[in-house]
Amino acid sequence: MNLKQLSEYLNLSQTTVSRALNGYPEVNEDTRTRVLKAAHELNYRPNTRAKGLATGRALAIGHVIPVSNQHEMVNPVFGDFIAGAGESYAKAGYDMMLSLVADQDEARAYQDIRARGTVDGIIVHGPVINDVRIALLSGIGLPFVVHGRSTDVNLAYSWIDVNNRGAFERGTQFLIELGHRRIALLNGLEHMDFAFRRRKGYETALQNNALSIDPDLMRSEEMTEIYGYRATKAMLGYEDPPTAIVCSSIITAIGARRAIHEAGLTLARDVSIITFDDALSYLENGDDVPIFTALRSSVRYAGREAAEMLLSLISVPMNAPKTRLLEAELIIGRSTGPAPT
Amino acid sequence: MNLKQLSEYLNLSQTTVSRALNGYPEVNEDTRTRVLKAAHELNYRPNTRAKGLATGRALAIGHVIPVSNQHEMVNPVFGDFIAGAGESYAKAGYDMMLSLVADQDEARAYQDIRARGTVDGIIVHGPVINDVRIALLSGIGLPFVVHGRSTDVNLAYSWIDVNNRGAFERGTQFLIELGHRRIALLNGLEHMDFAFRRRKGYETALQNNALSIDPDLMRSEEMTEIYGYRATKAMLGYEDPPTAIVCSSIITAIGARRAIHEAGLTLARDVSIITFDDALSYLENGDDVPIFTALRSSVRYAGREAAEMLLSLISVPMNAPKTRLLEAELIIGRSTGPAPT
DNA sequence: CACTGCATCCAAAGCGCTTTGGAGTGATTC
DNA sequence: GAATCACTCCAAAGCGCTTTGGATGCAGTG
Structure with missing residues (x-):
């Protein structure tokens, strides 16, 4: 028909x-x-391709996920972000298009997307420091919203991000006020912008309290469970081990907890953990009393908002870039306690 | 251009x-x-829409994710499955299209997809027992591959699945051979086909060994961490608590482990856990020695294979349905031991 | 009554590509 | 020398939709 x-x-x-x-x-x-x-x-439905050809609009949004060769994993928060964005698209009648792009030929990939005209705009995932994609996309003239920001990029662009620096400063400060002096950081990969900012926040808190920054207490890796376990296990073996750990992901925190248990130590009493919590639907951080003391910000909500931001950008093409900074809330759970004496 | x-x-x-x-x-x-x-x-790229209009092919595959209203969560394995499928699509020059569909109006959604012509075929996620979508899609005449199967559906259709029943029978048998008699099952939602089969496998093993099936030891919920925790905590409070637990997800197993620790018990010595492990990239089950004894099957691999199956189905339209049953391997980790005496 | 203006409708062009049905050329065949 | 053939190329139609630029009819106006 x-x-x-x-x-x-x-x-x-x-x-x-x-x-x-x-x-x-x-x-x-x-x-x-x-x-x-x-x-x-x-049961008539207009053919999307024909409609798109005629109108010049695709009624679809692209999500481009960089897949690096070294660690070709899909970020666990991705599913929830997509779920959030999907809600917004469904309401607006847009489709969602996924592309996995090897990060060495990103430039080509975006040109491709633009030229092939399959989408009206894209969401940029996983921005790194000084991310070249932003200049690239600005030049191409395809509306886009970045999930996160990119330090050292001086162009104006649209983004939605969590206040990572503020959150980690606050979390670290919280531990310091509990009397902790040896505080470790299990961060994500620090060429990623979010991780870079988190370290800055962590360092700021230490400096504000005249505490030294010890490279031995700082790790930066893909945020897996096993990473949390290994790093914590190693650090607990130090002569002067940390009494508290700041984690970039609840999954890493779970690994850290495992190492703490395995060492015969008790969470909160011997070692405190505070973690960033993306409020993943399948990794709920406890219920009434959270398992982990955490800096929480729903990535699903971020997805929903990012999508709406992009849709409005598309509907009013000459709009100025929109930005949105979400604050993470500090929720007190059962993984933190005063520093052991 | x-x-x-x-x-x-x-x-x-x-x-x-x-x-x-x-x-x-x-x-x-x-x-x-x-x-x-x-x-x-x-830098010429043919316009996808125009090409699609002219050829009648969309060069895109749809992934339809059912989102029920009660538990609107994205399955954590989804990200890895997509990553696998994405690899295959990228090679073949296909795009990947995601749709989140509320499960009450699925029928319309699939009609829509068909009529609007945005995709050449679809991957069906999360099949339930007697899934109506299969008949629906067969009728519509859109090539599709199901990730999983659907018990009680008598049509021939293409699918790729893990031998869930066999895996759980084997896992349960393994525990029985270690001397366990009180074995709990923390399953996924049992209207889902995979969970239904897993229970069958579990029950078969019990029956084969003349062990009784105790409903108090069987739970069926969305496979979150907190579910694993609560269920385990509750069961450990029984007069006659289980000495072993079979989990449907590594995330649930992590919750179970938390409850075991909290009860002052030791994993493997006091309570054994065996879990299904989808080999998620961010939840690697240990390294040389796995954390959990597990039934492992890579969902990422399944995604890659499902995609290729569908692509070949599309390229040779009158092909008979293809099916593929993957076996999960039993890997011995540090979460199981002989039953306590 | 001729004219204007509004409300409805339509024919046809155009979006960027593929594909059908030739057309033109030179080489080969008898 | 005419007929045949293989090799290259092209004009134009068509995919299913939107949109421009009218056409038509009818009420209202002076």
Whole structure:
């Protein structure tokens, strides 16, 4: 069932049927209802490709996920972010397109996306420090919103981010106020912008309290469980081990907890953990009393907002870049306690 | 840069340029190389929508993720599955399209997808017992591959699945051979086909060994960490608590482990855990020695295979349905030991 | 009554590509 | 020397939609 068939069935021109369906004024209300009724009954759906060709709009948003060769893993927060974004797209009638792009040929990939015209805009995932994609996309002229920011990029661009620096400063400060002096940081990969900012926040808190920054207490890796376990195990073996750990991911925190248990130590009493918590749906941080004291910010919410930001950017093309900084809340759970004496 | 401009630049017809680019024989090799060179230099990419309109193929695959209202969470294995599928698509030049579909209006959603013509085929996620989508899609005539199977559906359809029943029978048998008699099952939601099969496998092993099936030892919920924790905590409070637990997800197993620790018990010595392990990239089950004894099958691999299955189904339309049953391997880790006496 | 203006409708062009049905050329065959 | 053939190339139609630029009919106006 296509437009032509539908219009023949209705004894109307394609023009009129098209206008009736798309809500244009130059069509009699009676005919419009007649058209809508027939379209519904005959289960007519306009062909997306044809519509896109004619209008120049794709009614789709692209999500580009960089996949590096060394660590080709999909970030665990990705699923929740997508779920959030998907809600917004569904409401607006947009499709969601995923591309996994090897990070060595990103430039080509974005050119491709643009030239092939499959999407009206894209969400940029996993920005790194001084991310070249931002200049690239600005040049290409394809609307985009970055999930996160990119330090050292001086262009104006749209982004939605969590206040990573503020959150980690606050979390570290919280531990310091509990009397901790040896505080470790299990960070994500620090060429990633979010991780870089988190370290800055951590360092700021230490400096504000005249505590020294010890490179032996700082790790930076892909945020897996096993990483949390290994790093914690190693550090607990130090002569002067940390009494508290700041984690960049709840998964890493789980690994850290495992190492603490295995060492025969007790969480909160012997070693405290504070972690960033993306509020992943399948890794809920406890219920009434959180398992981990955490800096929480829902990545699903961020996805929803990012999508809406992009859609509004697309609908009003010459709009100035939009930005949005989300604050993470500090929630007290059962993984922190005063420093052991 | 479109075909017309490119052909004018080359002083050739669009026909010839198109043929040169698409590898048709009726074009001189010299002109072909000339065309390819120019296309490369001028960064020409055919417009996907136009190409799709002309060929009737979308060069895209749809992934439909059911989102129920009660538990609107994205399955954590989804990210890895997608990553695997994405690899196959990228190689074949296909795009990947995601749709989140509320499960009450699935029928419409699939009709929509078909009529709008945005994809050439779809991957069906999260099949339930007697899943109506299979009949629906067969009727619609859109190629599809199911990730999993659907018990009670008598149509022939393409699927890729893990031998869930066999895996859980084997895992349970393994525990029985270690001397365990009180074995709990922390399953996923049992209207989901995979969970239903897993329970069957678990029950079969018990029956084969003349052990009774105790409903108090069987739980069925969304496979979160907190679920594993709560269920385990509750069961450890029984007069006759389980000495071993079979988990449907490593995340749930982590929750179970937390409850075991909290009860002052030791994993493997006091309580054993065996879990299904989808080999998620960010939840690696240890390294040389796995944390959990597990039934392992890479969901990422499944994604890659599912995608290839679908692509071959599309390229040879009248192909008979393909099926593929993956076996999970039993890997021995540090979470199981002989039953305490 | 001729004219204007509004409300409805339509034919046809165009979006960027593929593909059908030739057309032109030179070489080969008898 | 005419006929045949393989090799290259092209013009134009068509995919299913939107949108421009009218055409038509009818009420209102002076």
